[in-house]
């Protein structure tokens with residue numbers, strides 16, 4: 001398994017090159033990027049970030065397509081342009097060997113009903129993904145019915161799932177995302193919250209019961225465990241912990257749990 005850290009995790013006063021170096025030194029195999037320009041002022045240009053990852057020997061298996069305009073997919077006059085932007089990002093994935101482009105199917109609560117225009121636009125992007133050998137990994141957010149609509153109508157091994165532990169816990173507690181779409185799983189976002197909102201905390205800072213989730217992920221055979229926690233104002237660690245300490249906690253909590261569940265697995269025989 002490959003353990004990855006979201007590059008954007010707080011500590012924005014520290015230069016990107018130094019943050020990348022700290023991620024490698026914490027023990028991570030991989031780093032995950034937001035594949036847009038929205039945070040360039042603190043994080044630097046996306047291609048520059050990619051070069052830093054390569055220089056540090058960090059894999060990049062999962063890029064995040066900007067979710068800030070996800071509603072465009074369901075707007076007749078905007079969805080084809082949106083698909084073009086997705087396709088550009090798919091070409092970047094292929095160029096850099098990143099297997100998964102993570103895409104949101106809805107934008108917060110600003111979300112028109114799903115429809116055939118959006119379906120056709122996504123279908124065109126999936127056809128490109130197939131040619132390039134890259135996945136469009138739909139992330140579970142507030143409304144899994146949108147994901148189901150796309151999965152039901154576009155049958156492709158390249159239309160996959162990015163399972164997000166925090167979103168399931170705070171948005172769709174009554175649904176089991178891995179039971180619904182686990183057969184499509186290709187990558188993950190792992191973070192914690194207390195169930196009231198999408199806090200993107202470190203494992204253990206909220207109240208998600210991770211052990212059974214990690215058991216399920218192992219059974220499904222997913223390779224990529226990507227930590228998506230932030231040291232921001234909502235975190236108990238904010239202002240109280242260094243970048244290297246935060247990354248050590250991020251890495252240590254997931255590897256500790258994965259090792260524990262390995263032990264349980266081998267005891268069960």
Ligand SMILES: [Zn+2]
Nearest residue numbers: 139164189228
């Ligand atoms: Zn996520």
